Amino acid sequence: MNKKTFSNPENKVLISWLLLSLLAIMWGSSFIIIKKSLDSFTAIQIATVRIMAAGIVFLPWIISARKQYPKEKTKHFLWSGLLGYFLPAFLFAFAGSKINSSLSGTLNSATPLFVLIVGAVFFQQIIKRWQVAGLFLGFVGSLILVLSSSKDGLSFNNPYALLIILASLMYGFNVNIVGKHLSGINPILLSGWTLITVAILSAIILFSTDFVSRINANTLNPLLLLILLGAINSGLAAIIFNYVLQISSPVFASSVTYLIPVVATLMGFIDGESISFLHYFGMTIILVGVYLINKK
Template sequence: MNTTSSTTVTSQNKTIIAWLLLCLLATMWGSSFLIMKKALPTFSPVQIGALRIMAAGLVFLPWVISHRKEYPKAKTKYFFASGFLGYFLPAFLFALAGTRVNSSLIGALNSATPLFVLIVGAIFFQQIIRRWQAIGLIMGFVGSIVLILSASKDGLSFNNPYALLVILSALMYGFNVNITGKFLSTINPVLLTAWTLFGVGIMAGVVLFSTDFLSKINQATLYPLLLIIFLGVVNSGIATIIFNYILQIASPVFASSVTYLIPVVATMMGFLDGEPISLLHYFGMSIILVGVYLINKK
């Protein structure tokens, strides 16, 4: 009797922690847009993406070195797949898409990530789709579209082949979340992040220093440079630890639902920055929150 009660309390605590961490993660990733916006006048999208991934990878160098004897060589292919599909390639695909696609469309398309997590999980990883999950995913996606449309000045146009780059990134995220959830879920979240990001961080460094990045570094560019480093260390590195931990205590679909909350955070930050919020904003955010709740419904 006591064992059952203890198990119930532990399960409830994990659910509360998962929700709190999901909100924190959404805040971190949702603020990334503002940080990148302030750095774009100085650095190119490719340089921002490369520096972000490189900084995220290098910050974990002490863990990579101190735990080198614990590295599970048998899982190398999964670390590489996760880092390549979940971080390296999307960083550059989003950078390229951002040169031809407006941010509203990118945000809407990125909200398809949980759908891909569910679809990829069902097709390739034998995951079972529950009814409430399906309903929650659909509601979250609809809410994201409402929120994006309410903030869009130019409207959404899907007649742009560059939009497919965002869809491809969302598909990659779907594979990454399932790979991490199935093959890497037992690894300490910090070490998992370190081993995943360090390798792609080196590759990102090669890309970064093949551009004119060094020639742009001077006293005037110090502030945007620090912003990108912060973006990499905190909004990518630490955020990835949080994301990996959520994967371990919740589910891949629940963890990926953070992409529904990101537009909510971006909208609220826009309000604090002086942008108006309409009733349509609140309606969209309400649909999203209900959708995320249903995704985690037992």
């Protein structure tokens, strides 16, 4: 695409929506791969393999652009890597073994709310009325989707749910850090410089576990799926997410968490699950909410 394409506001909005939808598909499909991998590897191993694979993907670009590295941005890369990838991966890993995925998905949908609050309190971002309305609708729609998809309902009494809230708060800080301090950097290099440090930390943790002894003929396929998950659903997705941040806004980019339950619901339908009126109602509310969040 040429520069005129990106300078057109209408084209930017369309591209933002298309990329946001692609992100939702990528991240929404991650749960199936993780679920299948839990039979072969621990939650910690899954988290570290995913981050490590995502970091390795960017090595060619990092090496070739080593002279372009902005040293003054080092602390921002480190904070972004820790708050946007490393720490949340472990929080989700610990919480995932104690609470159901429906509750995790609902609580994770609070991310755009934290983006807005953190942006206003710490980054001098202006809160618009329709953004608040969009955030509220998006969360309500996500809650309707999850409630209508869960046979057992939701229970918020489990203290491990606080780990998901903490992870969502970290995402809120990360999105604002990238939006304010790292927005002018090439999305590929930005993703690579952000992920490489936490990928090294992940490798150290991974190989301190019994990971190597678990690799055999039976676990090879799950391992390959995890590597692909890290390379595509984390590595490539990081590029797309950082680019969406640059052409839209932090709140809009983070609203992808509202679309993930939509993807999960549709994938369930393809897999033979029924969809009720509440599912369609919840998805409609989510889309209206995301529209309001992106309204100029």
